[in-house]
Every structure is written in C-alpha cells, then in structure tokens.
Amino acid sequence: MPKERDDLIPKGMLLIADNISSRDNIFGASPGAKAEWAKGLNLPRRNKTIFFAGCGYQYLRHAKTMLDALSKFERHGLDAEKTTGIARAFKKVGVDLTAVYSKLPLGGDDHYSETLNCAVNVLTKLGVDFGYLYEEEPCCGAPLYFFGLEAEFAKHCQKTYGKLKSLGVEEIIGLVPSCTNALRNLFPNYVAGFDIEVKHFCQVVWEIIKEGNIPLEMPQKVEVTYHDPCQLARYLGVIDEPRQVLNSIKGLELKEPEWTTGEWATCCGGGGGFEMVFPELSHILAVNRARELMETNPSMIITHCPACVMQLEEGLKGLRRNHLEVLDLAQVVDRALRR
C-alpha cells in the first residue's frame, strides 16, 4: 500500500510547516517575541520601503534552544524524527510542545538579535529611508517551498503579498538570504502581478558606500574570512558585494580559503530544515566548514545569514575554537561606521 505523504515527509519539516501556518514563524515562537529587539527604536511602522528582519535573527535564540534540545535527545538515543514527531502529535491535540521548547531557559543573552540593531543602525547612518513592520511583519514561508509543500506555499504567498500591500509596502530590504530569495525569486511565481521590489541589505549598503565615499574603519586591525551563505551566493548571486564592502573597510584584511569561496563556498549544513531532520550530520558539516575557513587563520569569521552564524559557532565549538567571533556582515559594517 502506498504510504501517505505524512509518513514520507520528515517530521521535522512538517513541524516547521505547522509553525508557519499556525504562528507565522518557523520556530513556533509567540509572535510578540518577534519585534522585541526593535522596542524603543521608534522606526516608522508604515513606509514604502521596509526593512524585512525575517524569522532567523528575531527567533534564533528560540531556534537554538530547540535544536540543542533536539541534538541532546539524539545523543541519548532518541531520534530527531521521533522527537519532532512527538512535538507534532502533541500539537494536533492542542499541546504546543514547540512552545515548551521555547520556554526552556533561552540560551544566555540574545546576541543574535543584536545583528538586527546593527543592520538598522547601518541603514540609518547611510541615510536610507525605511520602516519596519514590527509584529506585523509576516513570515516569508520559504521552508514550505523547499519542503515541497507547494499548495501551502502558494496560499502563504498570496496571503503575505496581500498583507504587505495593505501595509503600503513597495520595496523590501531583506537581511536573511532565504527570506530575500523567497520574496524576490519565488513569490513572483505564485502571485500574479507581484510588484514589490526586493533587494538584499548588502546590495543596498554597497550601492551607497560605492557612491558616497563613506569612511569605514575597524576599531582595531583584523584579519577576517568570509563565508558565503548558499542562498545569498548561489540563489541571489550576491557574491561581489559583500567582498567589496569588506575590502572598503580600513583595518580589515580579507583572506579566503583556496577553493571554497563565492559560488564554490561549502554549505554550513544548516537551514532548509536539514538541521531539524539530521541534527548530528548537520553538526558534522558545520565542523567541516569551520575547518575549511580556519585554514585562513582568521581572527574572526564573517558571514551574512543567521543560520550560517549559528552553524559556524557550533562548528567552531566542535573544533574547540569557540573564542573566535562569528559576525554577520551587518555587525561588521556597524562597527566600522562607529569609529
């Protein structure tokens, strides 16, 4: 007898899909948590151009707690499939185990959402006119597409597009590569007449820096390496911009691994739900990628994606090099603009 789809689709993926449809974010966190980082910033809630923060950095703390729990279970012989399956079964009867996950003591301070403050600082300092939707910011729903849940994704696109339009959005500056890719490259396939312009943060920043002769300088000299996120480099083709931005920062020297840069960069093993289905393998890939990057002997690793940041931190831990900083490019530019 042919199996039903829910027996074939990994449970971790179904759980994420459930979270998107029930809570409009991939980790099933409470929607209120989303905009905490921007409290007191008084960013305009309505604007033609908006900064799209994405689930990644806004909820990374939640994600990390959940994933840590998952790999802990796996180490104790409880398969990730089973744990995420249990979470999903509970959800069906009204108990939100993801919410329980997210009530586990959240790992330390939330150094992840700091990236969002940095990105907003950078845009402000560069004179970009933008707003932020706060808790009204929708989820891009990209995982639905990558899990093959096309009907759900199509519906989500239409709903999300309607919401963005009703809020007067004409242009989006995305920070998370996968959100940016979804909004820019996937939405137009599912929304007839999609007319919102989507750019990545790095493209916007480079355009201004390039024209504006803006002095950028690190507080102290650093030798860095840069890790290209898959979706930013290979899906969005944003390869030169981050390098140009980095190379225009005084006191920063960029060193790259021999083969694995730009379009040839090795995946960190995170994102796309992979880490929910194969936590241990995902960890191995993170260590491998961190090792490749460490060949350049950098004093910090820079990347431009929340999943990559989290993975590379894990990878460095695996190599016992956890003292090394992994920063998002937005954080680096923010530091270089401070002087």
Add this chain to the structure above:
Amino acid sequence: MSQFKAYKTQLMEAARNDRISTALSRAIKSYRANTNDALKKFPHTIELAEEVRKIKEDSISRMKELAEQACETIEGNKGHAYIADTAEEALKIISELVGKDKLIVKGKSMTGEEIGLREHLEELGNEVYETDLGEFIIQQLKSKPMHILSPAIHVPKEDVATLLTNITGKKVAPVIAEEVATVRKLLREKFFQADVGLSGANVVPADTGALFLIENEGNIRLSTSAPPVHIALVGMEKLVPTLHDAWKVAEVTWRYANYNIPAYVSLVSGPSKTGDIEKVTTYGAHGPRELHVVFLDSGRTKLAKHPLLRQALYCLRCGGCLYECPIFAVTAGYFGDKYFAGIGAVWTAQVTGSLETAAPIIYTCLTCGRCKVRCPMKLEVPEMCVELRKMIAQNQT
C-alpha cells in the same frame, strides 16, 4: 518510518566513519586540482559543454527514435541490437545470450549496477569478474560501489592489502603498486579464458552505432576484445544522433571527470572481422565474433516527458557533482541508492526505484546548489529535489 530510520542509521554510521571522510577529502582535493588544470589547458571545454547540453536536450526528446536507428545501424554492422523496455527484459535478453556455467569478464557499468546484472548472472551459475580495479575490490568485499567513477573510493590501501592476501593466500603489502600488480596478474588469465565480455558505453551515436568506451586501466579493452562474445548494456539516454556529437559528449565527460585525455577511448561498432583471405569476410579474427548491444529504457522515455526532471537524463556521469556535495564528502555512496547524491535521488525516484523508496534520499539533499556550479550540463539538481518533494506532498507516490 522504518525505511527512513534504516537509511538514516546507515548514513550516520558512514558520517561517523573517519576513513570515509579522510579518503574523500583527498579525492576531492585532487579532483578539483586536476579538473582545474584540465579546464585551463582546454578552455574550449566550457563552451563545448553548452553545446553538448543542446545535443542532449535534442537527443533525449527522441530517444526511442535514436534507439531504433542505432539498432538498425548495429545490425547493418553485423552486430545484434535489442531494445529492452524494462530491467527484467534486459536481464532476460542478456542471460539468454550468456547461458550458464560461463566465465565472464566485466567492465564497470553503472547501468549494469542499476539492473543488478552481475548478481543476476552469478545467480544463474556463471562466474563473473569485475575487472575495473575499484569495482573488483568492491565485488570481493561484497560491498556496494560508493562513487560512480571510483567505486572503492572509501577503501584505504591497508584494507585492499588484507583483501588480496586473503584471495591469493600470499602476503600482499599495503603498497599500491604491488596491489595493482597482484590484481593484474590475477585477472590476466581470466580475460583470455572468458566466454563473454560485458561492458556499458559512455555515449553511442545512432548514425554509426559505435560504442564509445572511455577508460584508463585498459580492462575494458581487454574485456571487450579478448573473449569471443561482447555484450554491451547501454541506457537509452546515452544515444546521440551523430559520431561528431558523440566526440563532443565524450570530451566533455572525461574533462569533467578530471582528465585531459583518458588513456583509452575505444570505439566498438561491430564484431571483429577480416577479409584478408580471398576477400571473404570472416567474423571473429582477433576480437569477438559476436557483438550484442542492449538499449535499456526502464522508465527513461517516461522520465523524458517531465518538463524539469528530464534533465536527469542529460547527466554525463562525469561524477563531478559528487566531489562538490558536502554530504557526499562524509557519507560517500550511502547518500544514494544505485546512483548517488541529489542527481541520484532523481534516478532512484524515476528509474531504479520509486518516489517512496527515494524519499529519504530526496530529503537529504541540502539544496545548497554547489553541484549545479560544477555540473557541465548545469543540471538544476536542487530544483529537481524540490520538485520530487512536491510530488510526495501531492501524494503522487
């Protein structure tokens, strides 16, 4: 989900095995360096690959027609040709040609692997020797190939030495040259005693019916010329219209398989013949007196109808993508079934298995897209994996 669990257990055992990742990291390093050099020396390859993609697009659209044309040509060359709609049919044709209690020498063939040809012939009471060194090691270890071009990529020389010591009863040192010499000696007599030689083919032009056999070891030359009968099993996707097209496909294939030029490229278009005595054509001079070519469909014409997934049939099997897959780098062929990694997921789902059996492989793909950067045919592997996931979600199993 026991199937998924069993697969994952194996996958994770492989991922935890340092020997696999050590062997592969060496292989990846040398593959990238060699391919880089080869592409620098022959920069026209990049454009040629674009041309080959167009040749493949055209050929895949009319595979059946090309197969029929090739059969006619091969018969005209005094060979015998067959179209097998299914794997079972191919096995039946070949086993009837072979019979039983025969000694068979075999060149490496992924299509053979696909239909379980060696195992089938062995079950019928034949003695089959894999003659590609890697494949020989795999056969003797009773393991499965872990890479399409380097099947024993995960086996270190120490293990090979132990294996050969057991086979020959004489101490073989873990020195690669000594190991190679041992297998050479062991197989040499088999080539000349064999009743049948088996091979695949890398590309076959329908206009001339010439099988292109690309190799470095020389084992395919011996397998297809020493025994009195040569049987070739060819996936229908290997067909192209002309000899000229076939050269292009062949060159791109070996260049992306990291070679400037392979040691040997053989063209086999018919049985061995001579007319040197009284101009009377007589078959079976020094080479085989019989040539049989079996073209295998087994889901290929159906796959060719899918607007996106048909790309899987453009695959040249150069193996380049495997060296770029971060998962393959730690698990080798455990990420896959008969064919490996993302592209293998499509082949498993559409040709060798089903959407259901392929599901675990389909969801293992990171969709990171580096394979696509390497691929000379620019196959959209992540997109194809997402497409297969859509089919699962729509219950098209």
